[in-house]
Amino acid sequence: MTTPGQEQLKQRLRLFAADRGGNLATMSAFMAPLALALAAIAIDGGSLYNEKRQVQALADISAIAGAAHIDRAEEAVLASLRDNRLGPLTVLGPGYDPLTPAAGQNLVTIETGRYEADGSTPAGQRFQPGGSDTNAVRVTIARDGARHFGEILAGQPRIAVASVASATPRAAISIGSRLARLEGGVLNSLLGALTGNEIGLTVMDYEALVDADVSLFGFLDALATELDLQAGTYEDLLDAEVVLADVTAAAAATGQSSPGLRAALARYDTDAASRLSVPLSHVLHLGQAAYLGIGQGAGAFDATVGVMEFILASLVAANGANQLAVDLGATVPGLATARVTVVIGEPMQDSVWFALGERGTMVRTAQLRARIDIDIGGSGVLSGLAIRLPVYVEMAQAEAELKRVTCTDGKVSSAQVTIDARPGIASLTLGQATPAAFADTTRPPVFGKARIVDTPLIKVDGSARAEVANRAPTRLQFSAADIRAGRIKTVATTDVTTSLAASLIGDLDVTVSIVGLDLGLSGAVRSALATTLTAATPAIDSLLADVLAVLGVRLGEADIMVTGVTCGRAVLVQ
Structure with missing residues (x-):
């Protein structure tokens, strides 16, 4: 049997259990350490993410600098990193594991190699370090990350980033004879056979053609105008149906043409020349520039072509697999x-x-x-x-x-x-x-x-x-x-x-x-x-x-x- 004192104690305990006052303060007291730990992790995580982005940006900038100066890539990369105040640098040789701890150091690895933009190759294998024919630089940076609150809980983190930049220089090349002076009779007879009609070039006409160089893309843009091809790419232009008369008219319409050149080109404007189909894709190869829109080529690449050489190359391509006969007589x-x-x-x-x-x-x-x-x-x-x-x-x-x-x-x-x-x-x-x-x-x-x-x-x-x-x-x-x-x-x-x-x-x-x-x-x-x-x-x-x-x-x-x-x-x- 319980005493009055015991009953009073039980009553007070029941009242205490039923009382909801002060719960928030109690729970806060219990959860405060966990909340502080989570806040520290969140703050440190955001700080590390921002720090990694900054280091990645420095790697990107330095890789671009190295690719732009490929023959002295290491010098350019280090100069870029110093200019952007990365801090003390330690340059490592290829093959070093950037995750190896090295307190207080910025570990930098600089590799030159060859990058091939081949879609059939996995992205991670498109850069191959080494070799003499280099066009790309890979920069790897590793450093200690900063933890402001959670170092005791998670230890000192490491940041490692890598960046590959490439610069692909290009050149325009041609093969064949840069013609010397030819006797008019031989030249006209051979050109007549190639065009299917009589050509009457004078010595002045010939010299005007030989001495003339025109902008490659200026010529192609003029050719597109001749063909009424105002949209599309240069690849579309090379695949278009072109006759010799279009070629000579475009050469005459370029900005570098002179009155003498235009007069010489007019000699080719014959019925036979108008019908002679020129496969431009057998004469010109534009590489990646072929995918530029018509009118954009001159701003991307400055190249010239010799008018006489281009016409002769066009004639040879047009007469592929054909047999020509010329009677020079006693010329x-x-x-x-x-x-x-x-x-x-x-x-x-x-x-x-x-x-x-x-x-x-x-x-x-x-x-x-x-x-x-x-x-x-x-x-x-x-x-x-x-x-x-x-x-x-x-x-x-x-x-x-x-x-x-x-x-x-x-x-x-x-x-x-x-x-x-x-x-x-x-x-x-x-x-x-x-x-x-x-x-x-x-x-x-x-x-x-x-x-x-x-x-x-x-x-x-x-x-x-x-x-x-x-x-x-x-x-x-x-x-x-x-x-x-x-x-x-x-x-x-x-x-x-x-x-x-x-x-x-x-x-x-x-x-x-x-x-x-x-x-x-x-x-x-x-x-x-x-x-x-x-x-x-x-x-x-x-x-x-x-x-x-x-x-x-x-x-x-x-x-x-x-x-x-x-x-x-x-x-x-x-």
Whole structure:
């Protein structure tokens, strides 16, 4: 049995349990330590996030500085970090783990390498450190993060960030002959054959064309206007249907055209030229610039093209897989007559004469064969007789590859362009091949002896062959001054045309057949033949050089020109 005191105590306890007054203060007292801990974690987390963003921004800025000055990337990165007051720096070599504790230090790793924007490669593998052909910089920064409240609970944090920036410099390159002066008769005959109509260029017209360089994108914008193509990209323009008359009209409409140039270009405005389709994609390759909208190219890249070279490259591309025949008559001094037949091999789809791009960009000349039938008046015992020389020329594609573009201080004035040029294999043959074998550029023709002299009394058969086989590429370096001056560099410095022609004549294998009594005539025929051919060698050299120059090639040589360069803007890629 309970006492009155016990009952009173129970009553008071029941009243206390039922009383709700002061609960908030009680709960606050119990929760205050947890709330303070959570607040400390939140404040520290926000502070660390903001600190990491600041360090990431410094890594981004320094990586961009390094990519813009790729040849002295480490110096540029460290200067950027110091200018932005990151604090004391410790530069580490590649392979160091940035998460390794190093109290109070800013650990920086600077790596140069190659970045390829290839969508098929995982993002983390697109930057490959090392190598000599660098275009990107990766900067990694690690440092101690600051905890203001929670260091006792969670320890000292580490901040590690990385940034990759790339700058892709580009150059515009072309391959072929920067034409020297040609005789008007030979030039007009060859151009007439290529266009399908008679061309009457004067010496002044020719010089105006040869001396004229126009802005590449200024020309393309004018061409788009000629085609009434005001929207779209330059890639759309290269795929459009273009005829030679559009090309010449666009060249005349560019800002750099002169009255003399416009007059010379007007010579091409013929019915045949208007119908001659020019596959621009076989002549020009614009790389990433092809995706720019029409009208935007000039602001992105400053490059020029030679008007004469562009027209000739267009004509060669338009006549791909066609056979041209030109009768030069007696227009070549020293030769009685000369007839030229040319077969232009169909180039591959990416075998362009002019290209704008980065490392790996290729330009090529077209593969071709030419047969030159030459008549020479004999001398000595051959006086009054015609000596006929069927000379075959075969040129494989000469090519040039853009290997490297560097800008030491990120400016065009310090640009250096490296190109590997490989001259085409050239051969001259004096002999006889069937027309079908000559026209088939997929296989070498088989030659036999040619009938050089054919009279009832004297018959002379002969054959000879000479070859230039420059198989290894030659490295060419173009400075900014070379580019500004429009300098052409040739992979061979000797006059191979003369040496080939002389070799051809000197190695001639001759068979003399004389009807009736010989009376020592065989020796006299050989002597007279040697004298006549030796005297004709300069004229043959000149004719060969002129024919091939119009087609943009030279025997065993490749002429390379860099017509523009941009150092590229350094951008973040990772």
